[in-house]
Amino acid sequence: MIEIILFTPLILAAAVYLLNKKIFNTASLFIYSLLLLFSSVNLYLEPGSFTSYFKTDNLSIIFLIILALLFSGVSIYNFSYMEHDRSSIKRQSFYTVNILLFTASVAGVILSSHLAMLWVFIEATTLSSAYLIYYHRTPTAIEATWKYLFICSVGIAIAFVGITLLSMGLGGFDSLYFDELAQKAEKIDPFWLKLSFPFILAGFGTKAGLAPVHAWLPDAHSESPSPVSAILSGTLLNAALLGILRVVKVMELAEMGDYARTLLLAAGFLSLFVTAVYIGVVKNYKRMLAYSSIENMGIIAIGVGIGGAGLFAAVFHLTAHSLTKASFFLTSGNILHRYGTAEIAPVRGLLKGDAATGWLWIFTFAAIIGLPPFPIFISEFLIIKAMFTKGMYGTALIFFILLTVIMAGMAKNVLRMCFGEDSAAPGSGKSKILEWLPQLIFMLLLLTAGLCLPDAVRAAFEAAASVL
Amino acid sequence: MIPFLIILFSLTMLYLGATSRVEAYIKTLALQGVILFFIILLDYGTENIPNLIFLSAETLAVKGVLIPLVLMNVVRKNDIKREIEPNIPFFFSLIITSSILASGFYISWLMSDVAISAHPFFFGVSISTIVTGLFIIITRKKIITHIMGFMAMENGIFLLTLAIAKEMPFIVAIGVLLDIFIAVYLLGFLVNKIQDAFAGVHIGTLTKLKD
Numbered sequence: 095m096i097e098i099i100l101f102t103p104l105i106l107a108a109a110v111y112l113l114n115k116k117i118f119n120t121a122s123l124f125i126y127s128l129l130l131l132f133s134s135v136n137l138y139l140e141p142g143s144f145t146s147y148f149k150t151d152n153l154s155i156i157f158l159i160i161l162a163l164l165f166s167g168v169s170i171y172n173f174s175y176m177e178h179d180r181s182s183i184k185r186q187s188f189y190t191v192n193i194l195l196f197t198a199s200v201a202g203v204i205l206s207s208h209l210a211m212l213w214v215f216i217e218a219t220t221l222s223s224a225y226l227i228y229y230h231r232t233p234t235a236i237e238a239t240w241k242y243l244f245i246c247s248v249g250i251a252i253a254f255v256g257i258t259l260l261s262m263g264l265g266g267f268d269s270l271y272f273d274e275l276a277q278k279a280e281k282i283d284p285f286w287l288k289l290s291f292p293f294i295l296a297g298f299g300t301k302a303g304l305a306p307v308h309a310w311l312p313d314a315h316s317e318s319p320s321p322v323s324a325i326l327s328g329t330l331l332n333a334a335l336l337g338i339l340r341v342v343k344v345m346e347l348a349e350m351g352d353y354a355r356t357l358l359l360a361a362g363f364l365s366l367f368v369t370a371v372y373i374g375v376v377k378n379y380k381r382m383l384a385y386s387s388i389e390n391m392g393i394i395a396i397g398v399g400i401g402g403a404g405l406f407a408a409v410f411h412l413t414a415h416s417l418t419k420a421s422f423f424l425t426s427g428n429i430l431h432r433y434g435t436a437e438i439a440p441v442r443g444l445l446k447g448d449a450a451t452g453w454l455w456i457f458t459f460a461a462i463i464g465l466p467p468f469p470i471f472i473s474e475f476l477i478i479k480a481m482f483t484k485g486m487y488g489t490a491l492i493f494f495i496l497l498t499v500i501m502a503g504m505a506k507n508v509l510r511m512c513f514g515e516d517s518a519a520p521g522s523g524k525s526k527i528l529e530w531l532p533q534l535i536f537m538l539l540l541l542t543a544g545l546c547l548p549d550a551v552r553a554a555f556e557a558a559a560s561v562l
Numbered sequence: 563m564i565p566f567l568i569i570l571f572s573l574t575m576l577y578l579g580a581t582s583r584v585e586a587y588i589k590t591l592a593l594q595g596v597i598l599f600f601i602i603l604l605d606y607g608t609e610n611i612p613n614l615i616f617l618s619a620e621t622l623a624v625k626g627v628l629i630p631l632v633l634m635n636v637v638r639k640n641d642i643k644r645e646i647e648p649n650i651p652f653f654f655s656l657i658i659t660s661s662i663l664a665s666g667f668y669i670s671w672l673m674s675d676v677a678i679s680a681h682p683f684f685f686g687v688s689i690s691t692i693v694t695g696l697f698i699i700i701t702r703k704k705i706i707t708h709i710m711g712f713m714a715m716e717n718g719i720f721l722l723t724l725a726i727a728k729e730m731p732f733i734v735a736i737g738v739l740l741d742i743f744i745a746v747y748l749l750g751f752l753v754n755k756i757q758d759a760f761a762g763v764h765i766g767t768l769t770k771l772k773d
Contacts, residue, residue: 213736221743233770238771240768241768244708244712248699251715255719257733258733258737268730312771312773313771316771375773377773
């Protein structure tokens with residue numbers, strides 16, 4: 095199964111490049127999404143492995159299923175998106191090739207059972223997504239691509255320093271398999287392990303969008319085409335976070351859990367703070383969504399940093415955030431298409447102009463700020479509860495205040511866009527069915543998870559949290 | 563011989579911290595590549611000859627020749643001569659670089675009893691090189707200088723991996739991958755694009771996206 099996930103995109107990419115046909119471009123993404131969905135469900139039922147470098151465990155399967163679900167939605171949306179894309183067919187094919195390679199490398203990060211292999215695939219995600227951000231070729235797109243490439247390269251290099259330092263501390267066994275690292279965690283020289291963790295956190299944290307190394311994220315997410323923003327935000331950030339989680343686990347077993355958790359908490363709260371400062375003043379709604387991604391990565395880091403019930407909350411939050419943010423970004427693509435601008439100020443009367451998009455915009459907003467019954471409410475509630483059980487009342491208060499500030503900042507912008515008279519140029523079309531169906535499905539999934547989480551799914555989340 | 567080479571390497575970093583001429587940066591980077599090549603030859607031992615050949619050839623070809631040539635090409639084509647108005651005057655820059663280097667040596671001295679598997683001298687100098695590279699990236703304004711700061715940092719990382727080259731050749735191999743990644747992507751692709759789009763390779767021009 096893992097072979098299918100890793101190799102079909104290569105074959106499809108070659109075919110897309112050679113055929114250069116519009117129909118085949120969009121269809122190939124859809125074919126791969128079906129294969130991905132099929133294989134990940136299979137891997138969920140029966141864990142598999144491929145060579146010694148790739149295998150699934152209870153934690154990575156969650157990430158894989160999120161990737162598969164999200165990519166399916168994006169590939170459906172992409173049919174419609176590509177219809178009104180005006181780039182040349184050659185560029186569109188290259189876009190498709192890069193999406194396929196990007197998705198395969200994200201899957202590679204998720205499936206890696208070896209720290210260095212995970213690093214290699216994270217590097218591959220940077221390579222394959224750079225073109226996607228650059229796709230519209232405007233000066234701002236070039237600027238965003240440059241920042242993305244440069245900042246992430248520095249981040250990747252720093253993560254590499256961390257891995258090298260970790261390798262220096264491996265006394266007697268020269269292996270970076272996660273299993274073996276976990277088994278022999280106590281034998282790792284604590285000096286080197288302690289030294290390596292900040293490097294790995296800063297390095298992978300750059301890709302995961304944790305403050306203070308998040309600078310590329312608002313630019314890249316706002317400049318890339320909306321389907322790309324959706325997969326960047328919903329899968330890439332998670333995958334990079336998985337790298338951090340794996341090392342946190344080793345730290346935990348080496349009895350340096352407190353140290354790792356403190357650093358995670360610091361990064362998480364800083365991310366929340368940065369978002370709270372910027373989210374009210376941004377003038378571009380895609381940037382607003384990007385800042386919200388930073389916020390949510392921060393919440394997940396805080397959940398892991400708290401530990402205990404926070405771990406379950408973190409995994410749950412991660413899943414909920416991916417689906418919500420993907421539908422948010424896809425909906426923002428509809429708005430961008432209809433109004434022709436990513437600025438907040440000129441967009442008015444979304445509900446009157448295009449009701450489907452308008453209501454999705456409001457509901458995804460409600461889901462992302464964590465109104466009940468959406469699952470983000472449950473995960474944030476669980477995190478606060480975990481803080482209370484640990485007696486961290488002050489922390490819980492700060493957490494709550496920051497979340498409220500962020501909510502207020504987003505609400506101001508989102509609601510302003512929805513009401514009033516429609517400001518779109520006359521004759522701007524409404525969204526077609528494929529442009530709102532994926533979001534609707536995501537929303538229904540989220541509502542189901544929020545109202546009555548099926549036992550099997552809950553068990554899967556609990557199993558994943560127990561790996562942490 | 564190896565300590566001498568490492569000290570020479572750290573001196574090149576001092577020069578990078580102080581100079582303003584862009585071509586001098588490139589020549590220094592090439593020199594660093596050659597120094598790294600000799601360090602590999604002397605330090606690696608003869609147990610694993612194919613690996614030794616691959617590593618040393620890659621270092622000399624990519625770090626010593628290819629990257630400097632591409633950089634020089636970009637610089638000449640775009641007529642970039644000097645790094646003007648850095649965020650910090652060069653004199654202070656030199657002082658800061660020296661103190662980073664001094665702390666690197668201090669760390670290697672501290673490490674000499676902790677570091678069992680790693681060569682302490684390698685460690686101190688490479689850490690100070692990485693930090694100096696980051697320092698150059700932060701304080702300089704031209705995109706091309708940013709890339710060079712990154713290259714210097716890269717060289718520092720390579721020196722660090724050499725300390726464990728014998729135990730874990732795999733790590734060094736992916737370090738090489740990082741190298742090629744930079745050479746191909748950051749250089750070949752983007753510098754020219756930015757030049758076309760902004761008519762000037764200056765970081766000050768990349769400020770459209772902000773809040």
